[in-house]
Amino acid sequence: MTIINNQIILAERPNGMPDQNTFRFVQQDVGELKEDQVLVRTLFVSVDPYMRGRMQDAESYVEPYKVNEVIEGGAIGEVIDSRSGxxxxxxxxxxxxxxxxxYVATDKELRKIDPxxxxxxxHLGILGxxxxxxYFGLLDIGQPKEGETVVISGAAGAVGSVVGQIAKIKGAHVVGxxxxxEKVQYLKEDLKFDEAINYRSTDNMEAALKATCPNGIDVYFDNVGGEISDAVFTQLNRYARIPVCGAISAYNLEKLDLGxxxxxxLIKKSALMQGFTVGNYADRFNEGAVQLGQWLQEGKLKYRETIKEGFENIPNAFLDLFKxxxxxxxxxxxxxxxxxK
Amino acid sequence: MTIINNQIILAERPNGMPDQNTFRFVQQDVGELKEDQVLVRTLFVSVDPYMRGRMQDAESYVEPYKVNEVIEGGAIGEVIDSRSGxxxxxxxxxxxxxxxxxYVATDKELRKIDPxxxxxxxHLGILGxxxxxxYFGLLDIGQPKEGETVVISGAAGAVGSVVGQIAKIKGAHVVGxxxxxEKVQYLKEDLKFDEAINYRSTDNMEAALKATCPNGIDVYFDNVGGEISDAVFTQLNRYARIPVCGAISAYNLEKLDLGxxxxxxLIKKSALMQGFTVGNYADRFNEGAVQLGQWLQEGKLKYRETIKEGFENIPNAFLDLFKxxxxxxxxxxxxxxxxxK
Structure with missing residues (x-):
């Protein structure tokens, strides 16, 4: 039986905001399995802001995507044929x-998950x-202590919403x-953040931060960069820690990101800024996954997913990340x- | 006997570069000593870039100077009268x-040094x-490992020249x-830096850094900020560490320091930037002083001092720091x- 594999490749590197021209749909036959290979049918794919960086031909912590090759990223599938024990x-x-x-995988590329x-x-989100x-950005770099104030930008996003809940577990005053x-309401009512700021309806971010962080800011988990972060930097306490996870405001800029x-x-506050990616903690993934799973089962972590339907909608879903x-x-x-089963 | 004390006070807060109007010479009688007080005659005063920050009325890690009060700073003197045991x-x-x-000091404010x-x-410089x-900025934050590349801006300055020598002791490739x-020659010939760059005669800092740091930059000890640091940031290795000690390029700016x-x-390189001041390490000063003294006696550390003469020349000496x-x-x-004795 010949199986036709629909694929999405990088058609051209985007300059500024990616669009439909960035991607192309192609088809390819799935070949025969070799020894130790597994045929996987995709069930879910993850779309993530970091993928924008891989579309540039620039050195980074992961290899850039190659033009005319399939966009790589986290995905979950089911095994439909296997020549691996x-x-x-x-x-x-x-x-x-x-x-x-x-996807035809060698068995070492896959990890089984328990449905x-x-x-x-x-497993692509809160447990992935x-x-x-x-978990690692907040706890390893941010190191929030009970009673400290933790501010999170991009707080309703996939990472930010987990950061704030872990900070609450650790006893911090949490501001998203x-x-x-709608996101502000979600953060405060569903996720029990102490405060949340809608930056789009706030004229003066510094004043809004002063009002919601009366004791200053000890940890700033930065997902966005740009002017929001500039404002947060004015309210830091001495020895503040800034895990730098993302800079979504800068990913699609066509000009230099000046600020x-x-x-x-940093000198005035003896503050620390540290960029990181989750891969830095590969040797501790098990520790993190066990703890996250435990908090989830105890009801201490909530999560929300936005699930779009249909293979053809993957590029649009990715572009939605930046809206x-x-x-x-x-x-x-x-x-x-x-x-x- | 009445002793007349010549003093220099902050006459007005500078806007941009300080000048002679920033300071005023005044005279005051030295009063009688009380119990536990000591009369000190000043021998040397230290002028340091960080003092510029204290001339602003802005919150920082040390109190701002007050207008009409004596400019506070490190100094060495001799005891000429004492009511302290x-x-x-x-x-x-x-x-x-x-x-x-x-200066009339209570005895707790003074520390005796062995001439x-x-x-x-x-004791105001390499041992102070x-x-x-x-010592602490490089070793605690920078943590250079043998064979790594350490770049230092402001490398011929008081702090930078010590940083580079300690980095050499630790086996790093050191670029100032x-x-x-003249400074480049001093760094290479006297202090045995591996390479040194004169940024004023270099058109392309990135190219100069590439040429002198063929393996990239692992530690960047930043004394200056501004465009020099922007260029260094383009050449960092993964897991680079940036002790942020000073930003002399920004201290006298009248406008926002944009870059x-x-x-x-930081994300791409999983790099760390950490501001610090030496006071953060007060509980480890003894460790540092012992080690620095040992290296000095072993001939592993050299130093140079620029000593101006005369009380009336203190403001000019301070202004020279920024030239x-x-x-x-x-x-x-x-x-x-x-x-x-």
Whole structure:
């Protein structure tokens, strides 16, 4: 039987905001499996802001995507054929197979997940890279102490919403910055943040931060960069820690991202800024995943997913990331689980 | 006997570069000593870039100077009268008595120094705050490993020249950035830096850094901020560490210090930037001073001092700091030691 594999490739590197021309849909036959190979059918794909960086031909912590190759990224699938002793038909697996309907994997590229513990999509979100990013960035770099104030930008996003909840677990005063009243309500009412600021309806971010952070800011988990972060930097306490996770405001800029230089502020406050990516903590993933799973089961962590439907909608879902419309983790559901046991 | 004390006070807060109008010379009678007080005659005063920050009425890690009060700063003096059992006439002492010829101290404000170990002026420089700033900033934040590349801006200055030598002791490839050919020669020939760049005669800092740092930059000890640092940031290695000690390029700016925002760079390199002041390490000063003294006695550390003469020249010496003319630690000698034992 010949299976046609729909794939999305990088058609051209975007200059500024990506658009439909950035991507192209192509088809390819899925070949025969070799020894130790597994055929996976994609169920969910993850779309993440960091993927924008990989579309540039610039050195970074991960290889840039190649033009005319499939967009790589986290995905969950089910095994529909296997020549590996480690996997059998119906297994749910996670890997980096990206934006395609089928993937021929060597068995070492896949990790089996247990669908009985939590919805399988959570392994791309709160129990996966997203949750681990929040966990290690906040706890390893931010190191919030009980009673300290933690501010999070992009707070209603996939990572930010987990950061704030972990900070609450650690006893901090937690303030989220987000871009709509609906998100502010979500942060305060559902996720129990102490305060939340809608930066789009706030004229004076410094005043809003002063009002919501009366004791100053000890930890700033930065997902956005830009002017929001500039404002936060004016309210830091001595020995503040700034895990720098993302700079979504800068990813699609066509010009240099200019702002106030931070050196004088860092000296005055003896503050620390540290960029990181979750891959830095690969040797501690198990620790993080166990703790996140435990908090989830105890009801201490909530999450929301925005799940778009349909393989053809993956590029639009990705572009939505930069419009600030989604709450929580953004996923695309590509197919239903066929061989559910 | 009435002693007239010449003092220099802050006449007005500078806007931009300080000048002669920033300071005023005044005279005051030295009163009678009370119990536990000590009368000190100033021998050397230290002029340091950080003092510019204290001339602003802005919150920082040290209190701003008050208008019409004596400029406070590190100084060395000799005890000429004492009502404390801890000090006697002729003792050489260090304290923060600042820009005045005499100072009535309570004995807790002073620390005795031993003039037989090293020239007394070194206690304001390589064996004092300057050396300790280099020691803790480089070793605690920068953490250079053998074979790594350490770049230092303001490399011929009081702190920078010590940083580079400690980095050499630790086995690093050391590259200094300074502002004259004379300084470049000093760094390479006298202090044995591996490379040095005269930024004033270099058109393309990025290219100069690439040429002198073929393996990239692991530690950047930042004394200057501004465009020099922007260029260094383009050449960082993964997991680079940036102790942020000073931003002399920004201290006298009348406008906002704008430059490329650092977030994206920090994320790409998982790099760390940390502001600090030597006071953060007060509980480890003894460790640092012992080690610096040992290296000095072993001939592993060299230092240069620029010593101006005369109390009336203190403001000019301070203003010279921002002209980039001095090499090593800048001091003003106010008087000779009278009661040398």
């Amino acid at each position: 480690r996997f059998q038909q119906g297994d749910v697996v996670i890997g980096m197979f990206g934006w395609q309907e089928y 009985s513990l939590a919805p399988i999509s959570t 890279m997203t949750g681990l990013t929040a 910055i987000a871009g709509s009243n 106030p230089r931070v050196q004088t502020m 600030g419309n989604n709450v929580g983790k953004l996923l695309v559901k590509v197919a239903d689980h066929q061989y559910r | 801890r000090f006697q006439q002729g003792d050489v002492v260090i304290g923060m008595f600042g820009w005045q010829e005499y 037989s170990l090293a020239p007394i002026s070194t 705050m300057t050396g300790l700033t280099a 950035i300074a502002g004259s050919n 490329p925002r650092v977030q994206t760079m 980039g003319n001095n090499v090593g630690k800048l001091l003003v000698k106010v008087a000779d030691h009278q009661y040398r």
